[in-house]
Amino acid sequence: MSKIYTLMAAEISDKVCELALTANMYLPEDVAELLRKARAAEKLGRAQSLYDEIIENAKLAADKYMPICQDCGMAVLFIELGQDLHIEGGDLEEAVNEGVRRAYREGYLRKSVVRDPLADRRNTGDNTPAVIHWKIVPGSAIDITITPKGMGSENMSRIFMLKPADGAEGVVRSVVETVREAGSNPCPPIVIGVGIGGNFETAPLAAKEALLVPCGVRSPIEYYAKLEEEILREVNKLGIGPSGCGGTVTALDAHIVTKPTHIAGMPVAVNICCHALRHAHGRIEGRG
Ligand code: SF4
Incomplete structure (x- = not known):
């Protein structure tokens, strides 16, 4: 029989909150690198200026710890859950949503989720529920990737x-x-x-x-x-x-x-x- 490993739901909320804030404030280096290359390859003057602004915007967001864009997106998560992991102290899906909720409140990120697409487009007020894709994998860890996606x-x-x-x-x-x-x-x-x-x-x-x-x-x-x-x-x-x-x-x-x-x-x-x-x-x- 496999050994069982444990993790508290609150730890997952903390990690999701940290990742949601990081993703919204810091443009990943691989994307930044391609923006610099595009700027170098760009031949049209006005397009060069726009590239300069996009690059400067990402730098300012990181320096000032502000969102890269006003549309802080729906929180899309890909989560790989080790099959030997047991979550204690709360509901797993709610723990993920709690992390998103805290990040969007604490980071003053725009809340963009409405509770119903047609009949009742009231904002849920905390950018939840997140869009979560689960995958059960071998092991005893949880891997979390968050990608805030603008509409x-x-x-x-x-x-x-x-x-x-x-x-x-x-x-x-x-x-x-x-x-x-x-x-x-x-x-x-x-x-x-x-x-x-x-x-x-x-x-x-x-x-x-x-x-x-x-x-x-x-x-x-x-x-x-x-x-x-x-x-x-x-x-x-x-x-x-x-x-x-x-x-x-x-x-x-x-x-x-x-x-x-x-x-x-x-x-x-x-x-x-x-x-x-x-x-x-x-x-x-x-x-x-
Ligand atoms: S598509 Fe949306 S998230 Fe992306 S830069 Fe435009 S407004 Fe921002």
Whole structure:
């Protein structure tokens, strides 16, 4: 029989709170690095100025401990829970929401969640409930990744139920069409998460996971690494540029995550993220 490890629910709340604050105030270095490279590659004068402002904004946010963007997003969490871990002192999901609640209150982060999408759009007042994706994994630790996601870019995301015969060409066409239609709405420069395969509900999740791949890192599968590069080349030909004002670089990066799928289908989900690609990761080991 496996040994059981324990963790207090309050420790999880503390960690989630810390990560939510970090993610909102500090732009990850991999994203910052790509912004600097885009600035260097940019040929258009007004686009260069916009890149300077975006880079300066991220620096000011970190220096002044203020949110990178006024839209502090819905709190999206990917949590890997070790199967030998037992949580004591409270409800696990509530512990995660409590961490989000505290971060958004203590950090004066904008609360953007309404309790019902249509009939009763009253703000819940604390940015909960969070969107939580659980995965049970071997081990005795909990791994938490939080990615606050603004709706400006989420609104511009799409799913295409392609046929296998559409092939790689269909994938590139779907992504380019999505970015072209989005224009300036998702606050470019953008990062593109592409989920290929799965079904109607798992392809978008793969696209969201793709946004968490470190910027500048290509798919470990050569076929998809080349496809990511092709997507980037084609999207950057659109000339949308930072804030949609024209320019050389529209997309900082593109990542593909795939899932096994049905013989008759090839879903393709495109999840766009703005330049405020925020995420933070932490891990807590259980006590034996
Ligand atoms: S899309 Fe991104 S940069 Fe634009 S308002 Fe939303 S969170 Fe902020």
